Amino acid sequence: MADHASHGTAHEAHGEHTHHPNYVKIWAILLALLVVSVAGPFVGIKAVTLITAFGVAIVKAYLVVKNFMHIDVAARLVTYLVLTMLLFMLLFFAGTAPDVMESHGSNWTKPSWVAGTAHPEAPADGHGQEEEH
Amino acid sequence: MSAAASRPIATGRSATGMPTGRLAVWWVIASEIVIFGGLLGSYVMHRLAHDAFAQQAAHTNTWIGAFNTFVLLTSSLSAVLAHKAAEEGNGTKAARFLYYTMAGGVVFIVVKAFEWTSEIQHGFTISSNTFWSFYYTAAGIHAGHVIAGVVIMGIVAQAARKNLELQRVELIGLYWHFVDIVWIFLFPLLYIAK
Amino acid sequence: MIERWVPAISSYAADIDFIFDLIFWIVIAFWFLLVEGVFLWLILRFKKRAGVPAQYITGELASEKKWINYPHYLVLVCDVVILAVAIRVWYEVKQDVPPTDETVRIVGQQWAWSFVHAGADGRLDTPDDIRTVDDLHLQVGRTYEYKLESRDVLHSFSIPVFRLKQDAIPGRVVTGWFKPIKTGEHDIQCAEICGFGHALMPGRVLIETPEEHVAWITSHSPSGAGE
């Protein structure tokens, strides 16, 4: 039981004051990024759209988390917590996507996809009774 | 502080060095991340697998989405300004900024209501197809969070006006920024990637 | 050990029984009995006695920790052995489809199994296909590919004597294989809850000698007596 003393060191529950950056400036950056993400699709290149849409979203989220939510002040634990949750979601995606996204698994097929009849607009004709392989 | 008098001693303790309220809100946010994560993860799987989603997404109105993003970003700004005012001990000012934030939330919901009405009139309902199911479900759950945030913010602002419970201004702000971030991801997912 | 009560009728049944036995010997016969034995011995050996105080052991010293660490390494080794065998069997049954002689379509619905046999020409989706409800006719020694479908909800196609089980999923065609090695008549079950009539899906698999099978095909060909 060595480190009893280290426990209550110096942290004060209340009265710590957050460093306040220039919020209006950050807001202006966020709006500029918003313009970028809206403008992205007009370039017409898919890769550019993806970057302006999702790259910019990540940057925006980072700016909000860092400056508005002060995650850096809130102790490292919170950063780890949020990252862990995101990691779990990534894991969920990785485990689930092969089944939901693929039209062919190593021992199954989705006949309606293969035949091209089923997309979200038009109901497929149910089971693939007539499917030729 | 009549409410604080009956508060247990435990609430005032802080073995981690972080105020309990802030810690709790971060845990709330953590559990919300996985709720939205599960939903958006499922959406992304379908979106990537079905080209038809892109055709459907073309029917959404980017300008309305962009306007709502603007509204939420701006309301986040006033939420954080309220936090700053609360830390300076200025309850009146904090409450005023909170009211601006609430106004932002209300504008968001009203715009959303008009947008949905027009979409439903064009025949895109929640049961039209999987894209629209995800569209209404994700945006609907998000809108529910916005409404809850506005209501709670109203309660916090009432107290803040009387210089009471000022630490709550930061807490509701944290939640509001999280709701903002969810929208930051919903916007490209539902409106931009066509 | 399963084969003592449930006959092993498919070519891979013995492999699945083998892995069951392997795990049984490693995990139950060795680990479980060992740990329970030590556990009971400790309880009896260190029962409270007047004048004998308990010892103060933190478990943090390396000399103490080794007592849990060494068994622990052994667990790791056992895991690797079990994994190697399990994945090999899994690969053989579910992933690696050998060249097949014939294809049979199996369709689950609320609440019956229906089967489409290839018929006389040995090919599916030709006019001479034989459709049956609840009876699956197979010829012993042939390798079959199955195409498993569902018309409504999830079902699970299970033949215990084949050690075969596979869920049927609406919207998908699941493929797999089996090779019956003995003649006889056995149960087919549905192993995934599929509504009120879940118990009302008892199919039968009939494994016939080549002569019997040919006779059955001839007598049931659609051009002949019909279904």
Place this chain on the structure above:
Amino acid sequence: MVVQHASPAHEHDAQHARQSWVRHYLLATDHKIICFQYMFTGMALAVVAGFFSYVFRMQMAFPGMNVPGWGLVTPAEYNMLVTNHGAIMIFWVAMPVLIAAFGNYLIPLMIGADDMVFPRVNRLSYQIFLLSVIILLVSFFVDGGGSAGAWTMYPPLMAKAQYSMTGTGSSVFLVAIALEFVAFLLGGINFVTTAMNARAPGMTYYDIPIVVWMIVIASILFMASVGPLIAGAVMMLFDQQLGTAFFDPDRGGDPILWQHLFWFFGHPEVYVVLLPAIGITAEIITVFSRKKLFAYKTVLNTAIGTGVLSFTVWAHHQFIAGIDPRMANIFTVTTLIISIPIAEMMFVYVATLYGGSITLATPMLWALGFIATFLIGGVTGIFLGASGADIYLHDTYFVLAHFHYTFFPIAIIGTYAGLTYWFPKMFGKQMNETLGKIHFWGTFIPFNCIFIPLFFTGMLGDHRRIFDYTYFPELSTPMLENLRAFATISLVVMLGFQLVFIYNFVTSLLWGEKAEKNPWHANTLEWTADSPPPHGNWAELPTVYRGPYEYSVPDRKDDFWPQNAKS
């Protein structure tokens, strides 16, 4: 040192005395009262679920029998009973009793706080939980009957009323489950922040009793895993009621998606209820063997390791459910890896007994019974985690026996262990030891007699949830019928012995011998409060000087050393 608000506890007492009975028991914010609310609600539902199990076991062993107390069991009723037995036992018995009740009671008392950090959120959590219970009970009586698509609620069966024939019941059931999740999210956040922030001065992370750690880790696991299922429940509800097609393959959805959403939660959920029970066991075996817990930090690390690993194994529930077979290999590996921390934890518990001075009091019997039976649940899991063997065993009674050998020790034996151990503290009375031991053996032996035969019926090919085996010639052999009947009779015997417990509980509560502050000579902080502790728990909140398991320290007069004793 930590800033303490100097508001003396007797102020609370004065205020407390003014509260009326309703305020005291129904609208209480005191963590101990909320514990009782959760515990008694959970136990009431355990009676319901136990009765359900009696009815369907009777039908299974004696098909077509006119079950006393119920009547003839129709297939629809059978599915409803099976579904709700599972769901109630997990969501409305194991979780409220093990996490919510013990968590509420133990966390503030064991870390030396006067209450939870958010008492009113705590009350709200119970109220939402109670609402979910009421909605669940309503679901049995709506048109078409209660939900009957198994507790896993796989679509398309559950998603469409035309398949399940219990359209309303399924939706009401989903709402009840979603509300229950909300209640536990609120409760869990409270537990975690309380344990993190409200610890007594001097209590480091390594001075926290294991049971508190376990409840906290379990709450975190719950929080991190339940999100996708909450999203999934909303999607399923929309599928049922608004005509969406998230899980309908004909219209672009995918039924397998639900299975992933469900099991991503469902597997960590096993550990959510397991960890508190393991924690309770740690407290009891150290006290009754007068031993320091063997390798405290190892226990903690294995618990955290198990928790993290539990997020990587979920698809082993779906090996033959149509997932890609290549993915199954990955999940087999992760599943067997999880045996490593759990085995380590079991070794630690066995090692703790070494060199002890063991008293076989009732709580200790339960704790040892937990270890002995949970071990069976653990080792039989290997059969199912190994993908090759799972092809045969999946969805047979082998699976059922396996998870009852994990869940029964957790939810029933663990609860009885905790309840008999903390009964003196909770109610200020001692329980009758003789009746306690009769109850223990009367539960423990029949329990094994129920589920050992079911391992065999599973090996012989009995599949789960089948209402009547007489339709299957190979499942109607005399051997199988005898095994089923034996299991059912054992169940009836076991349920009968629970009356002993109820009798013991009530009589001890009313006329039991008065308990002293620390009847078991334990170290943890709750035993330094009065029995039962008053509102606010201590007149002066304790300060902690050492870890929780300093038993039989050499050169001390007493063989225990309370955490708050200065020397």
